[in-house]
Amino acid sequence: MGYTTGRRPWSSDPPTPAGDEARAVRNKIFYFGLLVVVVFGVLSLQLARMQLVNGEKYRLRAETNRLRQVPVMPARGLIYDRDGVPLVENRPAFAAAVVAADVPDGQEVDISLALQDLIGRPASEIEAIIRERKDSNDPFTPQVVKENLSNEAAFRLREQLAALPGVRVVVKPVRVYHESVLMSHILGFVGPIDAEEYERLKDSGYQYDDRLGKAGVEYTYESLLRGVAGARAVETDASGRELRVLGETPAVPGMSVVLSIDVDLQRRVEELVKAGMGKSLNAAAVVIDVHTGEILAMVSIPNYDSNIFSGEVDQAALEKLSSDPAKPMLNHAISEMYPPGSTFKQITGTAALQEGVANAGTMINSPGYLDVEDEYVPGKFHRFKDWRSDLGTMNFYRGLAMSSDVYFYYLAGGYVRDGKRVFEGLGPSRLADWARRFGLGEATGVDLPGESEGLVPDPAWKEQSVGEPWLLGDTYNFGIGQGYVAATPLQMVLVSAAIANGGDVLIPTVVKELRTAEGQSVPLKRQTVKRNLNLDPRNLAIMREAMRQAVADGSAFTAQVRNVTVAGKTGTAEFGERRPDGTYKEHGWFTGFAPFNNPEVAVAVFMEQGNGAGTAAPVAARILDYYFNQLKVAKGGTLP
């Protein structure tokens, strides 16, 4: 026992004495052993009670164990126009559903064939669904195989249910849109969830046979409109009948969306655009509140019918829509970009004033064209035409009002005559910079899917995308909204709105507010202004006055409206291939705002293969006439 005399690191204890204490230790260890036996004894007793005594009872419960969690789907939120006119309803409809677990093995084919006769869906598809659900880890949730059954079909099916184990008739609401054509591009539609979406969303309570927003507001506001699914724990018997509900988490109905769109205005805008578009393949118009960015009307022609996507999709109608060269499924107000033509002079003009390139008194003479010496071949001249040859010498107001191309060639690219720079222009970089500041070349951030960003060219872009150096002619074309620059009608209406409201580039919206299922208003938290252009108020005043003159006494005179002073700019943009006679196809534009003194709304009208003053501006005038002289009056306002 010598090791006890020295302290050693591993020996922390004195030796255990023999005798009484050793016996005490042995006793204690005996009791711990007893504890082990007792613990497992207790467990064994309880286990014997459950498995041996009550085993039969539990076995029966396991066999009939149909304790299921049934999802409780929330009611989807509704959509209203700005005055509370409902634009959609959830209409109850019958649907045929299958509970895969209850379809007896071996009978999948028979039942699918029987269903095919009753509901008209191919048996192979039904069978595939049954087999897939059987193999999944949730074969109990009823899986809809055919929606929107007619009452007769539902009745016939219900009569046959006894012979079709696993088949159910369930009630599944169908989205039915009012104004389903007029509002199609804004409302969008809901459609069946696809495999990829289901994988992504199943943890958020989406079901295998769920529907979700696929376009328009239905898509953008999906998470709010949908609500939150609840669940119900039910015990069912072998045939799937619910015996008792053990607990329920109620579903939270979705929020309703109140659009900023005024349906009356929208309807009138559509009528006017359709009437005024002539042979144009497409046309679009946007009316926007210049202070809030709320879109009051947004029309894209042609449109489609949102209701063809409700219930079972009408395949023939869908085929027709997707093969139509006018692309009716596309919202031409936001999803397609076009050369803005002379409406772009709003940007060139503002930029020239702000950068000190021009002022109200800048006088430029237009002999009807501008000859520019080739940058590489001396002595060779390129002629850039004005749209008229009799414009003469103009100040800034007149230059914009008459939409002189030569005037804006000077502002954009300057002019060199006989090797001497007679006018210093903006140059492509500053012009591109201003175009971007006005919101071109980027999404406006509107709450609708599928927005095009448009295109703002600059020398670096051309070098990279076209593979050619930037020429002076590119700057000239850029300055009058031709060449590479392209924008959506929505982007262009925001340009006029920014000039109207003092320089705020707005973030537009089609939704004014939200509403709870109980009808309480919930303000929509959103950013109204993307950026302020920091424009000198004197320059703004010059721009506005020039746009007023364009309508009062200039190229946009067809936009005049009684009782209201309109300020605006037309555009007739060449596009496509040059025709043999040297002309091009043209798009027609008008963008502007009213009233001049106290701007309320901005409007853009775009007509594919139209003409600015000829087709677009008159439609804009009729829209503004309706808005100020009828709609506002009808809503209790006074004549302007």
Added chain:
Amino acid sequence: MISWRDPRPFDFVLLAAAVALTAYGLVLIYSGTLNTSGSSLAEVVRGPVGRQMAFALVGVALCLVISRFDYRFLAQGSAGLYIGLIGALLFVLTIGAQEYGSRRWIEIGDTRVQPSEIGKVIVILALAKYLSDNSERVKDLRVFFTSFAIALVPALLVFAEPDLGSASIFILIWLGMVIMAGADMRHVLGAIGMFVALAPFALIIVVTDYQRERVSVFLDPARDALGTGFNILQAEISVGSGGLWGKGLTHGTQTQLDYLRTQTTDYVFSVLGEELGFVGAMALFALFIVLLFRGLRAAAISQDIFGRMLAVGIVIFILFQAFINIGVNIRLFPVTGIPLPFISQGGSSLITVFIAVGLLESVIVRHRQVTL
């Protein structure tokens, strides 16, 4: 002379029982994950079974290394380990990973370490060290309270996670070890009396809503038939329907149709109960009893107090983890989230119990060296 060369007989029965339990667990995890992981060999190896097997190999390796190692060296390091543990638990509480409403894990890459598991062994070491150093004065109230504090601090920290189950394990380990150390039985009974008297107050004041909810759901599962109550009911049906022989491995309707949740961790015993029945459960109990008795034997043959304390602590630890986990499955206790040692899927738990077995082996291997 102390012989370092000739280690005493390694307890192969102990290790065999541990390995057999682990293998049993692998079989149950295989069955429990069949419809989520697939059944081909490649899928099994890549899935939870393969992962658990890898943990088991690490565990056995650690066990063998530790058994070659003199456990008394660990006595010296126990204070440091203890401080590290408290730090880790504080870390978990503040920035640990959260799941099912509690913070119990530290995330390292994509693995999650649950420090309260290895913490139980560290507290056993710390208590063994303290109680053996103070074995002379173990009847002093001061020593009694100090030892209690050693267990109480980590217990409170895991309680706050909240992990009521692990907190009780810490207290039970302490209780077992002070009794073994020879504490005054009046003190021990006083402490037990105090726990019993304080329990109702604790339930009202200290225990969080989450834990109270678990207790009330335990009393009436239909109350929360969608959540925890669903699991309790389904576990009960699973075990009960297993009967004497069970429905056969991989043939349990409850297990295979996903009625059981967390069927490889908290409710792994229900898989056993359903598929292998009462007989399968008795086999499991037999393995546990063999393992625990070999642990007690280690305590009995250990000639130093530290080794004896260590062995008893480990036996209590494994015994009560098993008791509480199985008890939850058969509706003796409310849901706590204590893993079933050797069986439940999870690396922290498995490696910890193998370290514990390694310590037992270390005590056994060296028992003669002290007596010379």
